Amino acid sequence: MTAISAVPIVPVEIAEPWLLILLSPATRVLAFAWGALWGSFSNVVIHRVPLGESVVWPASRCPQCRSAIKPYDNVPIFSYLWLRGKCRQCGTSVPLRYVTVELLAGVMSFALYMQHVYVPLLEGDAPRVAAWLLWFTFGLSLLAITYIDLDYWIIPDGIVLPLCGVGLLLAGLRPEILNLRLAEALGAAVAGYALFAGIRWLYLRMRGIEALGLGDAKLLLMVGAFTGPVGLVWTIGAGALQGLLVSVPLLRAGKRVANQELRDVHGDDPELGEDDPDRVMGQRVPFGPFLALAAIEFVFARRFIETWVYGFVGG
Ligand SMILES: [Zn+2]
Numbered sequence: 001m002t003a004i005s006a007v008p009i010v011p012v013e014i015a016e017p018w019l020l021i022l023l024s025p026a027t028r029v030l031a032f033a034w035g036a037l038w039g040s041f042s043n044v045v046i047h048r049v050p051l052g053e054s055v056v057w058p059a060s061r062c063p064q065c066r067s068a069i070k071p072y073d074n075v076p077i078f079s080y081l082w083l084r085g086k087c088r089q090c091g092t093s094v095p096l097r098y099v100t101v102e103l104l105a106g107v108m109s110f111a112l113y114m115q116h117v118y119v120p121l122l123e124g125d126a127p128r129v130a131a132w133l134l135w136f137t138f139g140l141s142l143l144a145i146t147y148i149d150l151d152y153w154i155i156p157d158g159i160v161l162p163l164c165g166v167g168l169l170l171a172g173l174r175p176e177i178l179n180l181r182l183a184e185a186l187g188a189a190v191a192g193y194a195l196f197a198g199i200r201w202l203y204l205r206m207r208g209i210e211a212l213g214l215g216d217a218k219l220l221l222m223v224g225a226f227t228g229p230v231g232l233v234w235t236i237g238a239g240a241l242q243g244l245l246v247s248v249p250l251l252r253a254g255k256r257v258a259n260q261e262l263r264d265v266h267g268d269d270p271e272l273g274e275d276d277p278d279r280v281m282g283q284r285v286p287f288g289p290f291l292a293l294a295a296i297e298f299v300f301a302r303r304f305i306e307t308w309v310y311g312f313v314g315g
Contacts, residue, residue: 035109155215167225192220
């Protein structure tokens with residue numbers, strides 16, 4: 001058994017101007033800016049998708065005074081700094097989250113550029129521009145899902161289902177880009193969904209309560225389609241462990257993990273019983289953000305995690 005399911009990548013000759021462009025410091029700055037720009041768009045997605053609003057229209061407005069935000073006040077990160085985190089019209093504070101999401105998305109795009117384009121070039125391999133953009137799309141979606149789940153306890157189909165489709169399509173047509181074959185992507189997607197949906201179904205049937213949200217099952221559908229079996233196992237295992245490591249100290253300190261109580265968002269659903277099993281210290285904790293965090297870890301540390309896991313199962 002081979003250690004890693006490698007689809008051979010044929011080294012390609014790359015024209016000198018492209019080589020210079022891809023290796024220039026300006027391109028690394030642009031990779032960050034590209035991420036920050038999409039981070040800015042993610043803020044719109046996080047704010048509007050759970051409310052069922054369009055993400056392209058109308059233009060952004062201040063939630064307090066409803067004045068339209070001018071393009072020059074809508075530059076990722078910088079606008080926040082030069083407006084000192086306040087609306088230009090009414091002076092209401094802009095939540096720190098906006099700039100946090102932009103920064104995280106920028107860092108993610110930059111780091112993935114280094115991983116898939118810059119470092120391979122230095123090592124004499126072909127740059128993987130498509131891999132950079134696709135893993136960034138995956139990571140950005142996980143970032144949006146994290147905040148939406150923290151706010152609203154939902155994981156939107158509008159994000160996870162298209163991403164799952166993209167992952168499966170890639171595995172079927174161009175498996176070398178994400179280094180994942182169709183059988184692995186499809187198997188992991190189905191297994192992830194079936195596991196969580198199965199546990200949920202069992203609990204609903206036996207005890208009439210919802211142990212896990214169907215959104216978490218759909219999130220695993222997307223994660224499986226992009227990362228395959230090892231990514232799926234890592235996401236569930238590391239996600240659960242980190243969920244405990246983060247939420248126990250938070251709850252002990254009297255803080256909440258989610259931004260709102262589940263009951264306040266979804267009402268008094270009898271299926272959300274008081275004695276459901278997924279509670280940490282008696283409190284419900286959203287699982288989505290921790291699954292998303294673990295999946296992002298896998299994107300960056302895939303080589304180590306795969307080597308470790310395959311070594312473990314006797315590669
Ligand atoms: Zn305002």
